[in-house]
Amino acid sequence: MAAAAKQFWLMKTEPDVFSFADLVRAPKKTTGWDGVRNYQARNFMRDAFRVGDGVLIYHSNAQPSGVVGVAEVVRPAYPDDLALDKNSEYFDAKSAEDGVSRWVKVDVRAVAQFKHFLSLDDLRKHKALQNMLVLKRGMRLSVQPVSKSEWELVLKLGAPEKV
DNA sequence: GCCAACGTTGGC
């Protein structure tokens, strides 16, 4: 059986909370991407993410916001138990009621940092990227699919350097 | 099931 084709995603993080540099510094350059509390984003992780998929790491609420580097999925979806932790800001009362988290996380590992940080303005300069979800007005989804052609161009523009 | 009110996201 042929291996499933590699898929591509973009994941947002606020660098003040957890930055790409934090990911690079993490043990094995890997972290559980927890705290996602949006059903559409969860469903992408739970139903579509596969080990080996590529991830653009995007800094939101940054000056400026943009894509900083590349990671890969190293563990498929498993329960995000912060939802059960009363002291966590990601606590979810409904999950706690059920005794089982309705939220999931995946593990991602830092792969490369862009030599050329790509701000939203940078990305907008390229017609081939005009359909990128992250560029759409009002797009708040924190986990987004990225097309193969978008991925390839963004990597070319970003000049990734292995971390 | 509708939809107004509310809370959050995130660019600017």
Added chain:
DNA sequence: GCCAACGTTGGC
């Protein structure tokens, strides 16, 4: 800090 856009909640 502003506020547009969006998701969720809850009354009915």
